[in-house]
Amino acid sequence: MKLLVTGGAGFIGSVVTRMLLDAGHEVVVLDDLRTGHREALAPDAIHVEVGLHDAARVLTPQAGFDGVLHFAALIAAGESMVAPERYWHNNTVGSLALIDAVRAAGVPRLVFSSTAAVYGDPTELPIPETAHRAPTNTYGATKLAVDMALTSEAIGHGLAAVSLRYFNVAGAYLDGDTALGERHDPETHLIPIALEVAAGRREKLQLFGDDYPTVDGTCVRDYIHVADLARAHLLALGVATAGQHRVYNLGNGNGFTNRQVVEVVREVTGHPVPVETAPRREGDPAELVASAALARAELGWTPDKPTLHDMVADAWAFYRTHLLDRP
Ligand SMILES: NC(=O)c1ccc[n+]([C@@H]2O[C@H](COP(=O)([O-])OP(=O)(O)OC[C@H]3O[C@@H](n4cnc5c(N)ncnc54)[C@H](O)[C@@H]3O)[C@@H](O)[C@H]2O)c1
Numbered sequence: 001m002k003l004l005v006t007g008g009a010g011f012i013g014s015v016v017t018r019m020l021l022d023a024g025h026e027v028v029v030l031d032d033l034r035t036g037h038r039e040a041l042a043p044d045a046i047h048v049e050v051g052l053h054d055a056a057r058v059l060t061p062q063a064g065f066d067g068v069l070h071f072a073a074l075i076a077a078g079e080s081m082v083a084p085e086r087y088w089h090n091n092t093v094g095s096l097a098l099i100d101a102v103r104a105a106g107v108p109r110l111v112f113s114s115t116a117a118v119y120g121d122p123t124e125l126p127i128p129e130t131a132h133r134a135p136t137n138t139y140g141a142t143k144l145a146v147d148m149a150l151t152s153e154a155i156g157h158g159l160a161a162v163s164l165r166y167f168n169v170a171g172a173y174l175d176g177d178t179a180l181g182e183r184h185d186p187e188t189h190l191i192p193i194a195l196e197v198a199a200g201r202r203e204k205l206q207l208f209g210d211d212y213p214t215v216d217g218t219c220v221r222d223y224i225h226v227a228d229l230a231r232a233h234l235l236a237l238g239v240a241t242a243g244q245h246r247v248y249n250l251g252n253g254n255g256f257t258n259r260q261v262v263e264v265v266r267e268v269t270g271h272p273v274p275v276e277t278a279p280r281r282e283g284d285p286a287e288l289v290a291s292a293a294l295a296r297a298e299l300g301w302t303p304d305k306p307t308l309h310d311m312v313a314d315a316w317a318f319y320r321t322h323l324l325d326r327p
């Protein structure tokens, strides 16, 4: 297939691009590099440095795309509470522009990076796709709006749409000469920050809140290895069906508290990770754990690296070999 990958210079989009190319697809990456990295671009994909709002410049009817995988977004839940307009403009308005371009160009299928953040504080655990959606942060709300637009687009215009609701993505993709890992600037995610502390690049880790209703008072998250997550996108392309919007959760079904995550980072790295308790981060749900039963049944998805230990080990290997020598 000829595929457009938005956000292909980012963490997850770059890994999926690599896998699509390895599977024999032709890939064009649309990424304006606002948070992505030129080094993460696949040398054998075409890159267009264009923003989502101008997607129609690339998605022309003549270009003959068979599908779009849409990763481009701003992703920091905490930041979305203090700069919400950036999130609505980029994630929702940008996605609507992309969907308009998809329709105008007659592209038949689209796979979208949705998120566990659409559920907010869940009413059932593990969370099925049918659970109540009530985001507690703006980031989740901007993504839920796009999910809803995709349902409309499937019904109204026959798009074959799939939303993949990722839980917390971790690890790195290390295969031969390819090394693709997490590199956000500034970094906001728990595991890479804990690795920076383990490496001596940061003095300590701030734990945002220790009074949540969980076993040790810190938030619980369900981690998924980026390579396992990426494979699900290739499977999703296979089940996308005209006129349907399918939704799949992707996680391992195991919850780890933030303190437990830090402990695994200590074990894997062999270094101390000093922590201090800080106030809660606005918008954080207490506990997010996936039921990925539907993805297993309908996509035939099974994770190869479901343990947090393996995810942290791969993230640490990437960090030491690719990030530690950077200023
Ligand atoms: N990382 C996670 O744990 C996680 C969890 C759930 C969902 N997601 C979703 O997965 C997707 C990818 O996340 P990631 O961790 O790879 O993020 P990332 O920040 O590493 O990558 C995002 C990429 O999108 C590009 N981009 C952003 N806005 C753009 C725009 N308007 N036009 C063109 N390019 C633009 C950036 O330059 C960057 O390369 C996002 O949609 C995110 O919401 C991520």
Ligand SMILES: O=c1ccn([C@@H]2O[C@H](COP(=O)(O)OP(=O)(O)O[C@H]3O[C@H](CO)[C@H](O)[C@H](O)[C@H]3O)[C@@H](O)[C@H]2O)c(=O)[nH]1
Pocket (backbone or CB within 6 Å): 075, 076, 077, 078, 114, 115, 116, 117, 166, 167, 168, 169, 188, 189, 190, 191, 193, 205, 206, 207, 208, 209, 219, 220, 221, 258, 281, 284, 288
């Ligand atoms: O320095 C830090 C960073 C994070 N945390 C805590 O660690 C947990 C995980 O936070 P992350 O920022 O690593 O991840 P989030 O759960 O907020 O969000 C991530 O996963 C979501 C899905 O669950 C989203 O899709 C989103 O894009 C992605 O950033 C939260 O309780 C957070 O408060 C800290 O205590 N200290």
